[in-house]
Amino acid sequence: MLWSDVGNPYARAISLGCYALAAALAVSEILILALALHPNVHPDYRAYYIDRTTTCLNRDTVGIYSLGQTVSFRSDGAKRASGMKVCGWSGPAADGTHSLGETSRLRLQIPPLRDGLKATLQMAAVVRPPQMTQRVIISVHGVSVHKVTLSGKQPMTVSFFIPHAAFSNASTFEMTFDYLDGIPPSKAASSIYKRSIKLVSFRLDAV
Amino acid sequence: MRKSGTDNLVPAIKSPGDAPSMKGAEQFEIFPDYGPRINRRHMVAAAVVAVPLLFGFTGLAIRYAAVASTLAEPGFEAYARALCRWDCHWYVDISERGYERFPIPNQSNVGRWGFFPFYPLLVAVIRAIFPFPTIVVATVASLACSYAACLVAWPLLKKNMQAYVLYCAFLLSGPFSFHFTTFLSEPLFVLLTSSVFLALKRSSYPAAGISSALLSATRLVGVLVVFATVIEMFQQHRKGGGSPLSFPRWVLGRPDLLVAILISPAGLFAYILFLYVTVGDGFAFLHVQRAFGRVAGNPILFLWDGLSAFPKTGWLPTAPQWSALAAIAGLALSVVLMARKQYGAGIFCAISIVVPLITNLASMVRYVIGLAPLILLMAFLLSASKLTWIAALFLFLVACYFMTVAWIGGYLALV
Numbered sequence: 001m002l003w004s005d006v007g008n009p010y011a012r013a014i015s016l017g018c019y020a021l022a023a024a025l026a027v028s029e030i031l032i033l034a035l036a037l038h039p040n041v042h043p044d045y046r047a048y049y050i051d052r053t054t055t056c057l058n059r060d061t062v063g064i065y066s067l068g069q070t071v072s073f074r075s076d077g078a079k080r081a082s083g084m085k086v087c088g089w090s091g092p093a094a095d096g097t098h099s100l101g102e103t104s105r106l107r108l109q110i111p112p113l114r115d116g117l118k119a120t121l122q123m124a125a126v127v128r129p130p131q132m133t134q135r136v137i138i139s140v141h142g143v144s145v146h147k148v149t150l151s152g153k154q155p156m157t158v159s160f161f162i163p164h165a166a167f168s169n170a171s172t173f174e175m176t177f178d179y180l181d182g183i184p185p186s187k188a189a190s191s192i193y194k195r196s197i198k199l200v201s202f203r204l205d206a207v
Numbered sequence: 208m209r210k211s212g213t214d215n216l217v218p219a220i221k222s223p224g225d226a227p228s229m230k231g232a233e234q235f236e237i238f239p240d241y242g243p244r245i246n247r248r249h250m251v252a253a254a255v256v257a258v259p260l261l262f263g264f265t266g267l268a269i270r271y272a273a274v275a276s277t278l279a280e281p282g283f284e285a286y287a288r289a290l291c292r293w294d295c296h297w298y299v300d301i302s303e304r305g306y307e308r309f310p311i312p313n314q315s316n317v318g319r320w321g322f323f324p325f326y327p328l329l330v331a332v333i334r335a336i337f338p339f340p341t342i343v344v345a346t347v348a349s350l351a352c353s354y355a356a357c358l359v360a361w362p363l364l365k366k367n368m369q370a371y372v373l374y375c376a377f378l379l380s381g382p383f384s385f386h387f388t389t390f391l392s393e394p395l396f397v398l399l400t401s402s403v404f405l406a407l408k409r410s411s412y413p414a415a416g417i418s419s420a421l422l423s424a425t426r427l428v429g430v431l432v433v434f435a436t437v438i439e440m441f442q443q444h445r446k447g448g449g450s451p452l453s454f455p456r457w458v459l460g461r462p463d464l465l466v467a468i469l470i471s472p473a474g475l476f477a478y479i480l481f482l483y484v485t486v487g488d489g490f491a492f493l494h495v496q497r498a499f500g501r502v503a504g505n506p507i508l509f510l511w512d513g514l515s516a517f518p519k520t521g522w523l524p525t526a527p528q529w530s531a532l533a534a535i536a537g538l539a540l541s542v543v544l545m546a547r548k549q550y551g552a553g554i555f556c557a558i559s560i561v562v563p564l565i566t567n568l569a570s571m572v573r574y575v576i577g578l579a580p581l582i583l584l585m586a587f588l589l590s591a592s593k594l595t596w597i598a599a600l601f602l603f604l605v606a607c608y609f610m611t612v613a614w615i616g617g618y619l620a621l622v
Contacts, residue, residue: 016462018462019462022469025466025473026469029469029473029476032476032479032480032483033479035480035483035489036479036483036489039487039490040487040488041309041486041487041488042310044310045309045487048498049491049497050488052497057316057498060310061314087316187512188509188512189502190497190500190501190502191502193500
C-alpha cells in the first residue's frame with residue numbers, strides 16, 4: 001500500500017515519520033560522504049596514504065650527532081642510529097640497516113656551520129638477478145648532492161661534498177635517499193616493501 | 208461442540224509458548240493430541256538450545272588441549288591469550304585505547320583505523336560491567352556471539368536438525384572455531400549476518416535494516432548486505448505481481464522499506480564521520496591499507512599466483528594455495544546459493560569475497576568461513592546423506608585440534 005493510500009491518521013503520521021527519518025538518513029549520509037571526499041589532513045599523511053607520492057612517511061624525529069663521528073648502522077650502533085632514522089628503514093641487522101620502499105630519510109641536529117660538509121657513507125646494494133646494481137640519488141633538503149650506482153654485495157664507501165647552500169636555511173640536517181631500482185619481494189607486492197641498499201655507516205665532516 | 212472448540216483453538220497455537228496451560232485431565236481430554244505434540248516441541252527446543260552448548264564445551268576442551276600441548280601455563284586467561292593472534296591484538300588495542308590520531312604514536316605507519324569499531328566497542332562496554340582482562344571478556348563474548356549465531360541459524364536451516372548439528376559443530380568445535388571464539392570480528396559478523404537473513408526471511412525489513420547497520424560497523428563488507436535486502440524486496444515485489452520497472456516507485460511508496468535501505472549503511476557512515484573528526488580523513492580505514500602492504504590488482508591474477516605457488520617440499524598445499532582454494536570454493540558456493548534462488552545471499556557472499564580479493568589473498572580463508580550463508584549451505588549440503596554427515600562431523604572435531612595448533616603456530620593461511 002502506498003503512503004498516500006493510508007487512511008488512518010495514526011498510520012499516516014507513522015508513514016510521514018518514516019519518510020522524515022529516511023530523508024534525514026539520506027541527507028546525513030550525503031553530507032558525511034562529502035566530508036570524506038575532502039579530507040582535512042597533514043601533508044605528510046596525504047603524501048603517504050592518499051596521494052601515495054612517497055613510501056616514506058615523515059616522522060618527527062631528530063638524531064643527535066657530532067661532526068666527525070662515524071655512526072654504525074649495524075646492530076652494534078642501533079641506539080645512536082635510531083634517532084636519526086626518519087622513515088624508509090628496516091633493522092638494523094648484522095649487515096647494516098636495510099632500506100624499505102622507494103625513499104629513505106635521515107634527520108639529525110648539527111651545529112651551525114659556515115662552509116659545506118663532506119659526507120662519507122658505507123653502503124651495499126641489495127641484488128637479486130637480474131637486478132645486480134642499485135642507483136641511488138642522495139639529496140639534502142631536496143637539493144640533489146650525489147648520484148651513485150652500487151653493485152655487488154660488498155659495502156662500498158661513498159664520499160661526496162655537500163654545499164653549504166643546501167642546508168644553510170634549515171634548523172636540522174636532512175638527507176634523503178631515492179632508489180631507482182628497488183626490488184619488490186614479489187610481483188604483486190606493494191612498493192613500500194622494495195629493497196635497495198644496506199646502509200652500514202654514516203659520517204659527516206666539516207670542510 | 209467439543210470438536211468445534213478444538214478447531215477454533217488449534218490453529219491459533221504456533222509454538223509451545225502459545226499453548227494454553229493444561230491443569231487437569233479434563234483438558235487433556237478436550238485436546239487429546241496436545242501432550243505428545245508439546246512434548247515433542249519442547250524436546251526440539253531443548254535440543255536447539257543444547258546442541259550449540261554441547262559443541263561450545265567440546266570445542267573449548269579440544270582447543271584447550273591444543274593450547275596446553277604448546278603452552279605450559281594453565282588457566283582460561285592463558286588459553287584466551289594463546290588464541291589471540293594477528294588481528295586479535297589490534298582489536299584488544301582498540302577496545303582498550305580506542306583509535307589514534309595522526310601522527311601515530313611510536314612512529315608507526317600503521318593506524319588502527321582499518322579495523323571497524325563495533326565489536327571492540329561492545330567488548331569495552333561489557334568490560335566496564337565485568338572488569339576482567341579484555342581478552343577474557345572478548346573470548347566469552349565471542350563464544351556467546353557464536354552460540355547466539357547458532358540459535359539464529361535454526362530457522363535459516365529450515366529446522367533441519369542434522370544440518371543444525373553440523374553448523375553448530377563447525378562454528379564452535381570445527382577446524383576454524385578459534386576464529387569464532389577469540390577476539391576477531393567473525394563471531395559478531397556471523398551473528399549479525401544471520402540476523403539480517405533471518406529478518407529478510409520473515410520480511411521484517413526494519414529489523415534487517417538495524418542488523419545491517421550494526422553489521423556495517425563491524426566489518427567493511429558488512430555494508431554489502433544492503434544488496435541482499437534490496438534483492439529480497441524486489442523478489443517480494445515480483446511475487447506480488449509487480450513489474451521490474453515499477454519497483455522503484457513501489458519502494459518510494461513504502462517508507463518502511465526506504466528506512467530499511469538507508470539505515471543499512473549507517474554504521475559505516477558513523478565510522479566515516481568519526482574518522483573525519485579524529486584523523487581528518489573519513490576514508491582512513493581504506494587509506495591505511497597501504498601501510499599493510501595491500502595493493503589493488505587483478506583478482507584473477509591473484510588467484511592464479513596463489514594456485515601456482517606449489518610447495519617446494521612435500522605435497523601439502525602452501526598457504527597461498529589454501530587461500531586461493533578457499534576463495535574459489537566460496538565463489539562456487541555463492542553460485543550454488545544463486546542457483547537455489549537465494550540471490551541476495553549469493554550476491555552478498557560473492558561480492559564479500561571479490562572485494563578483499565582485489566587487494567590480495569591475505570586472510571581469505573577467514574573471510575570465506577566468516578560468511579554465514581556459505582557455511583549454512585555447506586552444513587545443509589553435507590547433511591544430505593548420513594554418511595557425509597557423520598564424516599563431516601568427525602572431521603570437524605578432529606581438525607579442530609590440529610588447526611588450533613596451526614593457528615597458535617602462526618600458519619599463514621589461517622591469518
